[in-house]
Structures are given as C-alpha cells and as structure tokens.
Amino acid sequence: DQQVKQNSPSLSVQEGRISILNCDYTNSMFDYFLWYKKYPAEGPTFLISISSIKDKNEDGRFTVFLNKSAKHLSLHIVPSQPGDSAVYFCAASIQGAQKLVFGQGTRLTINP
Amino acid sequence: NAGVTQTPKFQVLKTGQSMTLQCAQDMNHNSMYWYRQDPGMGLRLIYYSASEGTTDKGEVPNGYNVSRLNKREFSLRLESAAPSQTSVYFCASSEGRYSNQPQHFGDGTRLSIL
Numbered sequence A: 001d002q003q004v005k006q007n008s009p010s011l012s013v014q015e016g017r018i019s020i021l022n023c024d025y026t027n028s029m030f031d032y033f034l035w036y037k038k039y040p041a042e043g044p045t046f047l048i049s050i051s052s053i054k055d056k057n058e059d060g061r062f063t064v065f066l067n068k069s070a071k072h073l074s075l076h077i078v079p080s081q082p083g084d085s086a087v088y089f090c091a092a093s094i095q096g097a098q099k100l101v102f103g104q105g106t107r108l109t110i111n112p
Numbered sequence B: 001n002a003g004v005t006q007t008p009k010f011q012v013l014k015t016g017q018s019m020t021l022q023c024a025q026d027m028n029h030n031s032m033y034w035y036r037q038d039p040g041m042g043l044r045l046i047y048y049s050a051s052e053g054t055t056d057k058g059e060v061p062n063g064y065n066v067s068r069l070n071k072r073e074f075s076l077r078l079e080s081a082a083p084s085q086t087s088v089y090f091c092a093s094s095e096g097r098y099s100n101q102p103q104h105f106g107d108g109t110r111l112s113i114l
Helices: none
Strands: A010-014 A019-025 A032-038 A045-051 A056-059 A062-067 A072-077 A086-093 A106-111 B004-007 B010-013 B019-025 B031-038 B042-049 B064-068 B074-078 B087-094 B109-113
Touching: A010 A019, A019 A032, A019 A086, A019 A106, A032 A062, A045 A056, A045 A062, A045 A072, A072 A086, A086 B042, B004 B087, B019 B031, B019 B087, B019 B109, B031 B064, B031 B074, B042 B064, B042 B074, B074 B087
Parallel strands: A010 A106, B010 B109
Antiparallel strands: A019 A072, A032 A045, A032 A086, A056 A062, A062 A072, A086 A106, B004 B019, B019 B074, B031 B042, B031 B087, B064 B074, B087 B109
C-alpha cells in the first residue's frame, strides 16, 4: 500500500519555465512533508519542507504548496535551470515518529 | 566535510553469501537510518537507530540485521543474501530523534546478488 504517491515518473520542462512536481498521500495522520533531490550516483539531498500548519513554504526558486483537504502537495521551481535536472522525492512523516515514507520519485529534465 | 560515508560503493555477491555494509557519519548526529531503493519503489526504510544503543525495525527489515556500533557508525548485515536483496542501499543520519529533521544521506552502495 503506497501511502505517498508521485504519479508522474518523469517530467520535461524548458529552461526558464516553471516546473511543477506533484505528490499525493493517503494517510491523514501525516503532518510534515519534505522534498529531496537526487542526482545519479549520489544520495538524496534535502530541498525544502512544510508543516501541516502551513499551506505554503518558499525558499528561493523553490516553493512547496500543501492542500490538506486534497491530501496533495506540489513543488514549484521557478525559473527552472539545467542543474535542476534530477530525481525528486517527496516524503511524509507523522510528528514525533521516527520514520519517513517516500514517494516513488519523479525524474525532472530541464531542456535548454 | 565527509558527511555520511558508505563502504563499499559496489558489491556483487552470490546467493547465500553474507556481507556487512558500513556507514559512518561525522556530524555528531544522534539518529541513523538504512534504506533501500528499488526501481519504481522510492526509498524504503529497513532499520533505524534513534540513538546510540537502540535500533528499531522499519518497513522492510526481513533478511537484515543492524548494529549501532557507536554514535558514528551504523552497519547493515545480510546474513544469507538473496536475489531479492539486489538494490541500492542508502545510509542516512539526522541530528534529532524525529523525522521532521532533515536526513543527510550517503552516496549509496549498489549491491547485486547473483
């Protein structure tokens, strides 16, 4: 049972445009969400996070939006740059719990 | 800054062989984790250690054992490797006990079981 789902295995975006990566979850107990970025042959690196008490968190070119009623979050990257080409994982957790549950990942390709 | 270091980077085993994957962090983090990544499955938690001296099962612990040797080191052991354990294994660490504190990952060990 996949509690965190990223339904788009891949996404291709032109350089300079907006990239939108989506993530859905089924467990209403999740109250903290994170995005990680992964380059080939490297480990994931933390990108941005959001608590369920917020609906938006922004860090430079990266913004995460949370829609609790729809159990949906999205990562917006504006403007997209070639170095953003990577696999992006969303992850969810329950406050006070030790475990993260990851989605399957979305491969983002930024085209010149 | 080394961060999280995993050894080896690659390994090929035969079915039934045993092996220990090593992980060390130099950030003085309290919590450490072992994940496996399989195509289309994301990262799945195998075991974790909230602090030195404690370990707990994650989502997919069967076939694995772990040892939190000290605050820096957390090893993962396959006692009798099976082809289903072919995967990329990632070790991670975080400062605190809770999952809302970002985890720092090593670069992974690519393990093939023949």
